[in-house]
Amino acid sequence: MTLRAALCALSRxxxxxxxxxxxxxxxLQVCGATIHASHPRQGSTYTPPPARYGGRHTVTLIPGDxxxxxxxxxxxxxxxxxxxxxxxxxxxxxxxxxAEDDINNAIMSIRxxxxxxxxxxxxxxxxxxxxxxxNNLLRTSLDLYANVMHCQSLPGVKTRHRNIDIMIIRENxxxxxxxxxxxxxxxxxxxxxxxxxxxSLRIADFxxxxxxQNGRRRITAVHKANIMKLGDGLFLECCKEVASGYPDxxxxxxxxxxxxxxxxxxxxxxxxxxxxxxxxxxxxxxxAGLVGGPGLVPGANHGEHYAxxxxxxxxTGRSIANRNSANPTAMLLASCLLLDHLKLPAYAHMIRRATxxxxxxxxxxxxxxxxxxxxxxxIKSIRNAIQSTGPLTQSI
Amino acid sequence: xxxxxxxxMCDLSLFQPLPAKYGGRHTVTLIPGDxxxxxxxxxxxxxxxxxxxxxxxxxxxxxxxxxSEDDINNAITAIRxxxxxxxxxxxxxxxxxxxxxxxNNLLRTSLDLYANVMHCQSLPGVQTRHKDIDILIVRENxxxxxxxxxxxxxxxxxxxxxxxxxxxSLRIADYxxxxxREKGRRRVTAVHKANIMKLGDGLFLQCCREVASGYPDxxxxxxxxxxxxxxxxxxxxxxxxxxxxxxxxxxxxxxxAGLVGGPGLVPGANYGKDYAVFETATRNTGxxIAGRNIANPTAMLLASCMMLDHLxxxxxxxxxxxxxxNCKCVSSLQLHTADIGGQGTTSEVVQSIMKLIQSKxxxxxxx
Numbered sequence: 001m002t003l004r005a006a007l008c009a010l011s012r013x014x015x016x017x018x019x020x021x022x023x024x025x026x027x028l029q030v031c032g033a034t035i036h037a038s039h040p041r042q043g044s045t046y047t048p049p050p051a052r053y054g055g056r057h058t059v060t061l062i063p064g065d066x067x068x069x070x071x072x073x074x075x076x077x078x079x080x081x082x083x084x085x086x087x088x089x090x091x092x093x094x095x096x097x098x099a100e101d102d103i104n105n106a107i108m109s110i111r112x113x114x115x116x117x118x119x120x121x122x123x124x125x126x127x128x129x130x131x132x133x134x135n136n137l138l139r140t141s142l143d144l145y146a147n148v149m150h151c152q153s154l155p156g157v158k159t160r161h162r163n164i165d166i167m168i169i170r171e172n173x174x175x176x177x178x179x180x181x182x183x184x185x186x187x188x189x190x191x192x193x194x195x196x197x198x199x200s201l202r203i204a205d206f207x208x209x210x211x212x213q214n215g216r217r218r219i220t221a222v223h224k225a226n227i228m229k230l231g232d233g234l235f236l237e238c239c240k241e242v243a244s245g246y247p248d249x250x251x252x253x254x255x256x257x258x259x260x261x262x263x264x265x266x267x268x269x270x271x272x273x274x275x276x277x278x279x280x281x282x283x284x285x286x287x288a289g290l291v292g293g294p295g296l297v298p299g300a301n302h303g304e305h306y307a308x309x310x311x312x313x314x315x316t317g318r319s320i321a322n323r324n325s326a327n328p329t330a331m332l333l334a335s336c337l338l339l340d341h342l343k344l345p346a347y348a349h350m351i352r353r354a355t356x357x358x359x360x361x362x363x364x365x366x367x368x369x370x371x372x373x374x375x376x377x378x379i380k381s382i383r384n385a386i387q388s389t390g391p392l393t394q395s396i
Numbered sequence: 397x398x399x400x401x402x403x404x405m406c407d408l409s410l411f412q413p414l415p416a417k418y419g420g421r422h423t424v425t426l427i428p429g430d431x432x433x434x435x436x437x438x439x440x441x442x443x444x445x446x447x448x449x450x451x452x453x454x455x456x457x458x459x460x461x462x463x464s465e466d467d468i469n470n471a472i473t474a475i476r477x478x479x480x481x482x483x484x485x486x487x488x489x490x491x492x493x494x495x496x497x498x499x500n501n502l503l504r505t506s507l508d509l510y511a512n513v514m515h516c517q518s519l520p521g522v523q524t525r526h527k528d529i530d531i532l533i534v535r536e537n538x539x540x541x542x543x544x545x546x547x548x549x550x551x552x553x554x555x556x557x558x559x560x561x562x563x564x565s566l567r568i569a570d571y572x573x574x575x576x577r578e579k580g581r582r583r584v585t586a587v588h589k590a591n592i593m594k595l596g597d598g599l600f601l602q603c604c605r606e607v608a609s610g611y612p613d614x615x616x617x618x619x620x621x622x623x624x625x626x627x628x629x630x631x632x633x634x635x636x637x638x639x640x641x642x643x644x645x646x647x648x649x650x651x652x653a654g655l656v657g658g659p660g661l662v663p664g665a666n667y668g669k670d671y672a673v674f675e676t677a678t679r680n681t682g683x684x685i686a687g688r689n690i691a692n693p694t695a696m697l698l699a700s701c702m703m704l705d706h707l708x709x710x711x712x713x714x715x716x717x718x719x720x721x722n723c724k725c726v727s728s729l730q731l732h733t734a735d736i737g738g739q740g741t742t743s744e745v746v747q748s749i750m751k752l753i754q755s756k757x758x759x760x761x762x763x
Contacts, residue, residue: 123591123592125590125591125594125598125601129594129595129598133591133592136592160525160526161525176558176589176592176593177592179592179594181593181594181595181596182595183595186562187561187562187563187599188559188560188561188562189559189560189561189595189596189599190557190558190559190596191557191558191559191560191593191595191596192555192556192557192558193541193555193556193557193558194553194554194555194556195553195554195556196552196553196554197551197552197553198552224541224643224646226488226498227488227498227501227541227542227544228541228546228556229494229544229546230494230546230547230548230554230556231546231554231555231556233494234548234552234554256646256647257646257647257649257650257678258650258680260625260647260650260651260654261650261651261653261654261658261659261678262654263651263654264629264651264654264655265654265658278589278643279647281589281621281622282621282622282625282647284622285622285623285625285626286625286626286628286629286651288626289625289626289627289628289629289630290629293626293630294626313622313626315623
C-alpha cells in the first residue's frame with residue numbers, strides 16, 4: 001500500500017512543466033532571478049486562456065450545493081447587468097451520486113475553458129470511504145496546487161480585531177488531503193500525509209513570486225516540524241531554499257500552535273503565510289473568522305494551466321440555503337478575482353468597488369455580519385452603486 | 397480550624413493513597429525543562445514550602461541537547477516510582493537528526509498519558525476580547541499525528557503516518573464523557589475532519605458516538621475542525637466540552653489559550669491510567685523570556701494546584717486556586733506580568749500570592 005502511494009506521489013511529481021510553474025496571468029510581471037521551466041503555451045507575451053471567442057470568455061460555472069446555486073445566479077445576473085464579456089458554461093455536479101461522471105464532466109469543461117467559478121460541493125459522510133470528496137478530486141485532477149486567500153479587515157464590519165491584512169498561501173493538493181488511508185489491522189487506521197520536495201518547492205516559489213508582485217515584505221512558514229520532523233522538516237527546508245533566492249523578502253517560521261495563538265491575540269503581525277494543506281485549512285478559517293466570517297473572503301485556486309475561484313472557506317451553507325439570507329460578498333469578490341485573472345481589470349474594479357462600498361459605506365449587512373438585509377437587498381444595492389458610477393449597464 | 401480538621405477527616409475516609417507517600421508526605425517528580433521552566437518551578441517550590449504543603453520534589457534534570465535517551469529514561473523511571481510529576485517544557489531542537497524524538501512526546505507515550513485536559517476559563521481582571529469563556533478541552537495525547545512514524549521511501553517524497561485506533565478513541569471518548577459528567581457539563585463536541593480523512597477521523601467519530609449513546613444525559617455533536625476554529629474566534633461561548641484527536645487538539649487548545657489571555661494563564665494536565673503529569677497547557681519553552689523574571693507564573697502555579705487536587709489535597713487546591721484568581725482580580729496593574737499587559741515581575745507576583753496566603757490565616761513559614 002505504501003509503495004503504491006509512493007508511486008502515485010512520484011507520478012504526480014514528475015510532470016511536464018516541472019517545478020515553479022506560474023499561473024498564466026502572472027507571467028508578464030515576473031522579474032525574479034530564478035529561471036523556470038517554460039510553460040508550453042507561453043511565449044514572451046501574454047497568452048490568453050483558451051475559450052475566448054469574439055472577445056467573450058467562456059467560464060465554467062459549478063453551482064454546487066447549499067447556498068451555491070443562488071449565489072451563482074446572482075453572479076450571473078450581475079455580470080449580465082454590467083455587460084461583462086463572460087459567458088458561463090453551467091455544469092451541475094450532483095454530490096449524492098456515487099458515480100464520478102458528473103465531476104469528470106466538470107473537470108473536462110474546466111480543461112476546455114481554463115477558468116472556473118464554483119460553489120462548494122457537499123461531501124456526505126455516510127457514503128462509503130471509496131467515495132472521494134468532489135472538491136478534492138477537482139483540485140487534484142487539475143493540479144491546482146496553490147490556494148490563495150486574502151484576509152483583510154473591512155471598515156464598516158464590526159470585528160474584535162482591526163487592521164488585519166494577511167495573505168495565506170496554502171498547498172492545495174497533497175499533505176493530509178491525499179485521501180490515502182487503510183486499515184491493515186481491524187481497529188487501527190493509518191492515514192498517510194504526503195509531503196514531496198517538488199510540491200513544496202513549487203508552492204514556496206509561488207508564494208515568493210506572489211509576495212513580490214503584491215509588494216509583501218515578509219513570509220511566515222507555518223509547520224509542525226518538531227513533531228513531524230521528516231515531513232514538515234522537508235517542507236521547511238524547501239521554503240528556506242526558495243527564500244534564499246529572494247533576499248528582499250524576509251522569511252521566518254512559526255509552529256502551527258504558536259501561530260494560531262498569535263493570530264488570535266495579535267494578527268496584525270502577519271503579512272503573508274505559507275503552509276501545507278491541513279494547517280492552511282485551519283489558519284485560513286481562523287483568519288476568516290477574525291475579519292468577519294465566511295461570507296466575506298474569496299479564495300482562488302491556481303494551477304499551472306487552470307484557475308478556480310470560490311468562497312475562501314468553502315462552506316456549503318446548507319442551513320441557510322434558499323432563505324435569501326446568505327452573504328453574497330465572498331462569491332462576488334471571487335468573481336472579481338476571476339475577472340482579474342481574465343485580464344478584465346476595469347470590470348473587476350467596478351464590481352469590487354461596488355461590493356465593498358455596499359459593505360463598508362452603505363453598511364447593508366446580511367445576518368452573518370449582524371445586519372438584517374437579505375441577499376437580494378445587498379445585490380440591489382450593488383447594482384445601484386454600479387449604475388451610479390456611470391459605465392454602460394443594462395437597465396435595472 | 398474545625399473546618400480544616402473536618403475536611404481532613406473527610407479526606408482520610410475516602411483517601412486512596414497514591415504511591416510514594418511516606419509519613420504523610422508525597423514525593424512528586426519535578427522536571428524543570430528548558431527556558432522559563434526552571435525559574436517557574438523554583439517559584440512553585442517556594443510557594444509550596446511557604447504554605448507547608450506536604451509535598452517533596454524529586455528533581456530530575458533532562459538535558460535536551462544530548463542525543464542519548466538516558467536522561468529521559470531516568471525521568472520516566474522517577475515518574476513510574478512516584479506516580480505524579482510536574483514539568484516544564486523540554487525543548488526539541490529541529491536541527492538534530494530525526495532519530496532524536498521529542499522528549500515531551502517520549503514521556504507521554506511511554507507513560508501512556510492518553511488524556512490531555514485543559515480548562516480554558518476567562519479570568520476576571522484579565523483584559524481579553526472575549527468574555528465568559530469556559531471550555532474544557534480533552535485531547536488524545538498519544539497517537540494521531542504525533543506517532544513520529546515517518547519515512548522517505550522515494551527521495552523527495554515523505555510519508556507521515558497518522559494512526560487512529562479504535563481502543564484509544566474509545567478510551568479518550570470515555571474519559572471525556574466521564575469528565576463531563578463529573579464536572580456537571582451538558583454538552584460534548586467532537587472535532588474532526590472526517591470529510592477528508594474518512595477512515596481515520598471517521599473511526600474516531602464513530603467511537604465517540606458509541607460512547608455518547610451510553611451517556612444519554614449529555615448532549616453530543618460533531619464539528620469539522622475548520623468550522624470549529626472559525627466559531628471559536630467569533631463565538632467561543634457556545635462550546636462546553638470538546639474532545640478531539642492529537643493535532644486538532646494542539647491547534648484548538650492554543651486558540652483557546654489565546655482567547656482567554658495567553659499561554660501564561662492556562663494549566664494543563666496529562667492523565668494516564670496510572671500516572672499523571674502536570675504542566676502549562678500550551679507547552680511553551682519561553683526561550684526568549686528565560687532568566688528575565690518576566691514570565692507569568694500563573695499557569696505553572698495553577699498546574700501545581702491541579703496536581704494537589706490529584707493528590708487529594710483538595711483543601712489546599714481550592715485555597716491556592718482562589719489565590720491565583722484573586723491576583724487576577726486585583727485591579728492594580730502591578731500584579732500583571734508583561735504578557736497580559738502589566739509591568740509586574742515574576743517575583744513580585746509570587747510575593748503577592750504568598751502574602752495573600754498568609755493573610756488568609758493559613759499556617760505558613762515566615763515570608
